[in-house]
Amino acid sequence: xxxxxxxxxxxxxxxxxxxxxxxxxxxxxxxxxxxxxxxxxxxxxxxxxxxxxxxxxxxxxxxxxxxxxxxxxxxxxxxxxxxxxxxxxxxxxxxxxxxxxxxxxxxxxxxxxxxxxxxxxxxxxxxxxxxxxxxxxxxxxxxxxxxxxxxxxxxxxxxxxxxxxxxxxxxxxxxxxxxxxxxxxxxxxxxxxxxxxxxxxxxxxxxxxxxxxxxxxxxxxxxxxxxxxxxxxxxxx
Amino acid sequence: xxxxxxxxxxxxxxxxxxxxxxxxxxxxxxxxxxxxxxxxxxxxxxxxxxxxxxxxxxxxxxxxxxxxxxxxxxxxxxxxxxxxxxxxxxxxxxxxxxxxxxxxxxxxxxxxxxxxxxxxxxxxxxxxxxxxxxxxxxxxxxxxxxxxxxxxxxxxxxxxxxxxxxxxxxxxxxxxxxxxxxxxxxxxxxxxxxxxxxxxxxxxxxxxxxxxxxxxxxxxxxxxxxxxxxxxxxxxxxxxxxxx
Numbered sequence: 001x002x003x004x005x006x007x008x009x010x011x012x013x014x015x016x017x018x019x020x021x022x023x024x025x026x027x028x029x030x031x032x033x034x035x036x037x038x039x040x041x042x043x044x045x046x047x048x049x050x051x052x053x054x055x056x057x058x059x060x061x062x063x064x065x066x067x068x069x070x071x072x073x074x075x076x077x078x079x080x081x082x083x084x085x086x087x088x089x090x091x092x093x094x095x096x097x098x099x100x101x102x103x104x105x106x107x108x109x110x111x112x113x114x115x116x117x118x119x120x121x122x123x124x125x126x127x128x129x130x131x132x133x134x135x136x137x138x139x140x141x142x143x144x145x146x147x148x149x150x151x152x153x154x155x156x157x158x159x160x161x162x163x164x165x166x167x168x169x170x171x172x173x174x175x176x177x178x179x180x181x182x183x184x185x186x187x188x189x190x191x192x193x194x195x196x197x198x199x200x201x202x203x204x205x206x207x208x209x210x211x212x213x214x215x216x217x218x219x220x221x222x223x224x225x226x227x228x229x230x231x232x233x234x235x236x237x
Numbered sequence: 238x239x240x241x242x243x244x245x246x247x248x249x250x251x252x253x254x255x256x257x258x259x260x261x262x263x264x265x266x267x268x269x270x271x272x273x274x275x276x277x278x279x280x281x282x283x284x285x286x287x288x289x290x291x292x293x294x295x296x297x298x299x300x301x302x303x304x305x306x307x308x309x310x311x312x313x314x315x316x317x318x319x320x321x322x323x324x325x326x327x328x329x330x331x332x333x334x335x336x337x338x339x340x341x342x343x344x345x346x347x348x349x350x351x352x353x354x355x356x357x358x359x360x361x362x363x364x365x366x367x368x369x370x371x372x373x374x375x376x377x378x379x380x381x382x383x384x385x386x387x388x389x390x391x392x393x394x395x396x397x398x399x400x401x402x403x404x405x406x407x408x409x410x411x412x413x414x415x416x417x418x419x420x421x422x423x424x425x426x427x428x429x430x431x432x433x434x435x436x437x438x439x440x441x442x443x444x445x446x447x448x449x450x451x452x453x454x455x456x457x458x459x460x461x462x463x464x465x466x467x468x469x470x471x472x473x474x475x476x477x478x479x480x481x
Contacts, residue, residue: 119377120377120378121378121379122373122378122379122381160378161373161375161377161378165377166377202282202284218283218284218285219283219284
């Protein structure tokens with residue numbers, strides 16, 4: 001019932017969290033008997049610190065999925081989470097490690113994201129990415145919209161202050177994931193991308209007038225923004 | 238509502254005072270004034286159908302329809318287009334960081350001087366006083382200065398010379414000094430020859446022939462801040478009799 005080799009593997013580390021998690025899994029496994037072997041939640045694979053991950057199996061046994069990496073003919077996990085083995089008929093099963101049982105959505109190159117402007121500079125605008133497509137993200141990823149990526153025409157005459165302000169909600173597209181230290185690079189250089197919701201200096205939500213102006217309903221003051229032309233089917237009354 | 242406002246011109250108003258008006262009576266500051274409509278200047282704000290006072294001061298009026306609140310404050314808020322006196326704090330790369338008395342340090346590119354090129358760098362050290370103009374100044378971004386005007390000429394801007402004294406005064410005094418027909422300036426002219434550089438951020442740089450005269454001038458300006466015109470003229474008269 002309880003596999004002793006599993007226990008011994010985990011007891012070798014001194015973390016109490018490991019023991020608790022293992023006990024929970026073993027109890028779950030005792031109660032949960034999977035009928036099909038299509039997708040089975042087997043055991044907790046933990047990667048310790050950053051140097052070594054837990055060895056899952058050898059390359060001959062399974063194919064590599066997400067959350068795992070290959071080294072010297074073996075497959076190791078690179079995340080702390082659940083191991084999922086998917087059998088796909090004739091081919092080898094695909095092994096992957098996920099944090100929760102659903103997959104985590106990450107912004108990919110070419111994805112349309114909804115973000116909020118946090119700060120502006122004369123050269124770029126810093127944003128927090130809130131939604132990828134229509135799914136909200138649990139963590140806020142950081143993005144940058146450079147001055148030359150704000151619009152298509154007259155790229156060198158762009159004034160960031162007349163395109164975005166802190167607090168605006170912007171639709172943008174991912175052009176690059178960036179490296180370790182930099183943020184996602186985004187662009188609004190299309191008609192359908194740009195500011196969708198903005199508040200005026202008086203505090204009221206503004207109404208778009210043209211592709212570059214919005215008006216405040218309380219003070220009738222016009223402010224400059226790079227406004228997105230939202231498709232009519234996405235507008236709700 | 239026009240008449241209600243006109244009655245109170247010259248009175249001291251406090252933040253929170255309201256005037257009720259119809260929605261078609263007011264215009265935002267960005268539009269030009271038309272006869273019969275009211276232009277709300279600094280210190281007045283429109284909110285729905287009311288006009289709110291957002292600063293404490295005296296209500297002033299200029300024909301035909303401009304109203305604003307004139308307030309005495311010492312803290313400077315950077316605004317685009319104003320000429321200010323700044324102190325250079327750091328030199329990083331090709332940008333100087335200048336303290337202009339606002340909430341953030343302003344940046345000044347070294348190419349923004351007359352006759353400056355990538356090879357010909359301006360002779361500016363940390364601690365120098367500069368007269369510069371604000372090109373970018375809003376609450377969201379860092380302020381930016383330049384020492385040239387639109388056509389590329391210095392026009393009096395740039396590093397201020399040696400031998401002078403920098404004093405800090407209130408913004409009201411600065412406006413009085415810079416007004417077109419200023420009695421304060423006329424009185425000062427009659428004292429002794431001097432050089433006065435006024436920055437809109439409340440900083441004044443004075444230089445006169447002798448060090449003693451410079452000090453006298455500096456003290457005068459500091460005390461003129463809180464005096465009425467009559468008191469000031471009395472002080473000036475006493476000074477002229479005493480000095481000469």
